[in-house]
Amino acid sequence: MDKPTFTKAKIRDLIKIARYNRLLEQGEQVTYFSRIIEAIKASNYSSLLTISYEFGLSLAAVNKALDRMARKVYRFDSMPLACELETLHILVGPNAKELELVELGGKKEPNDKQRRKLYFMITGSSNPGETMKFIRSLRLDMMYGKVWEWGLRKYLDTRYLVLKGPLDEEKSRLDIIRELGLPALFDEAMLIQRFTIQAGKPESGGKDLRDQLASENTLKAEALSKLNEVYNLLQESELNFGKLERAMADAGMDLEISNIEKAGIDEVRNYIRKYSVTGAREVANRYELVCPSVSNLDLIEAGRAIARSYFSQAQGTKKGRLFIRSEVLNNLKPFVSSGDCHRLPGGYMLALIRTIDGEEHYLICRLTAKAEQDAFNMRMLAYFFYYEAPQKAVFRLIKYYLDTQAGGIRTMRAIRKMLIAAPIVVSLAVLVSALYYIVLGVGGESFLVGAGITFIGMLIAAKNGYEEKIKPADHQKIPSYLSRKDGKVTATTSSLNFSDMSSENGDFPADDADGSHRPDPSESDSAKQS
Structure with missing residues (x-):
């Protein structure tokens, strides 16, 4: 059975009528495409290098996008995130105790991908419950314990401030409990009322007031019993935080759990930043940089000094460029989700990029050589992460291929116009030459007149063909575009303005993304070390 034949227009029309999945059934997935997106979203440059070597890809376009974004994205006024990431690496690893730091690890050290996810959950706006769930999944028992220890301490200090004012001196957990009492610290009356409301079931109108009061008193007694269990656990000298969390959840204290965990996670984040200079020294060793002396500076000034020093040093070395690219990724906030x-039959490429606002962006082109296909994919991804809006990324991508193919298209159009005009121009030249000979009787001059008319006529025809406006539909290698949201088409190639063909290719740097470049092995080795 013959394979189906495609064109860019046919593929685009099938997407318009929601036949995208049927197209995929006839194609082959490019597995590295989604992996690269995930690596960039995870701010993991070493993963990008691994993927590039696994599939023989060129990172030229992506690298130049990252290099170009460096001065705009790199944070010169605070500690590089790579240093904080490395500090977390130390804290959850086996060397924290040796460096006289708080141990936050567990039975098994998390891998690089897990540490990065954990770091961005701790320092970002993730839900405390989700962060704690991830910590438990990594079996970081010491981090779990410290979150609860520091968070509970913060909670008790805050309640003490509300009930009695600022602490005159440092007091232990048990001292605060003895002084104010747990019912006051946790607002027992409010907790019992909340438990009664949450545990009470809607009753039918048949119950009398006495039965309703009896049911309410039963729930209050149950709430008080569960709270007493929490109180007993809190008064132990050595707390079992797992048991305490379960008891608090059983007593309906979900809000208190969330507040304690949030406060504890904030304290972990602050601790990471407090000792980020330790991580900065490790980063300096890895990327062959020199960590400046910051012992006499506060944390903010130390971060600025290290950030500026590392950026300046990193400009001139391969490992330094790896640091800058990694740091750009750490600070990147892409709109791609x-x-x-x-790959469809006939060499057609169908790429789909989804953005965080739910819009789908489809790009279709025909590239028969694998090197061309890979270069197209890498350039497309570089543009989507480089530009601040998807429409601009699409415009620049198509504009790049328009410019690339323009010379060949214009030459072919000039030749075609010359072939079309040739019979008319030659006929006119012969007629004028004959009249010239008849009137003046000079054969040599009449031939030159005819040749001149032919030359000028063909030149005009070629010029007209060469200057015709070029559109994406003029060549199968030039991508065609379609975007959809909520099942409706929101933009097509025709909605983009390519009339100014004389301008440069935007503000994106030119590169050798034709598949000829391959990653430098030294870059891969450096990435593996990181």
């Missing part, structure tokens, strides 16, 4: 790419 996910993506897929498929």
Whole structure:
């Protein structure tokens, strides 16, 4: 059975009528495409290098995008995130105690991908419950304990401030409990009322007031019993935080649990930043940089000094450029959420990039050589992460291929116009030459007149063909575009303005993304070390 034949227009029309999945059934998925998106979203440059070597890809376009974004994205006024990431690496690893730091690890050290996710959950706006769930999944028992220890301490200090004012001196957990009492510290009356409301079931109108009061008193007694269990655990000299969390959850204290965990996570984040200079020294060793002396500076000034020093040093070395690219990724906030790419029969490429606002961006082109296909994918991804809006990324991508193919298209159009005009021009030249000979009787001059008319006529025809406006539909290698949201088409190639063909290719740097470049092995080695 013959394979189906495609064109860019046919593929685009099938997407318009929601036949995207049927197209995929006839194609082959480009597996590295979605992995690269995930690596960039995870701010993991070493993962990018691993993927590039696994699939023989060129990172030229991505690297130049990262290099170009460096001065705009790199944070010169605070500690590089790579240093904080390395500090977390130390805290959850086996060397924390040796460096006289708080141990936050567990039975098994998390891998690089897990540490990065954990770091961005701790320092970002993630839900405390989700962060704690991830900590438990990594079996970081010491981090879990410290979150609860520091968070509970913060909670008790805050309640003490509300009930009695600022602490005159440092007091232990048990001292605060003895002084104010747990019922006051946790607002027992409010907790019992909340438990009664949450545990009470809607009753039918048949129950009399006496039965309703009896049911309410039963729930209050149950709430008080569960709270007493929490109180007993809190008064132990050595707390079992797992048991305490379960008891508090059983007593309906979900809000208190969330507040304690949030306060504890904030304290972990502050601790990471407090000792980020330790991580900065490790980063300096890895990327062959020199960590400046910051012992006489406060944390903010130390961060600024290290950030500026590292950026300046990193400009001139391969490992230094790896540091800058990694740091750009650490600070990047892309609008891309996910993506897929498929090779369709006939060499057609169908790429889909989804953005965080729910819009789907489809790009279709025909590239028969694998090197061309890979270069297209890498350039597309570089543009989508480089530009601040998807429409601009699409415009620049298509504009790049328009400019690339323009010379060949214009030459072919000039030749075609010359072939079309040739019979008319030659006929006119012969007629004028004959009249000239008849009137003046000079054969040599009449031939030159005819040749001149032919030359000028063909030149005008070629010029007209060469200057015709070029559109994406003029060549199968030039991508065609379609975007959809909520099942409706929101933009197409025709909605983009390519009339100014004389301008440069935007503000994106030119590169050798034709598949000829391959990653430097030294870059891969450096990435593996990180």
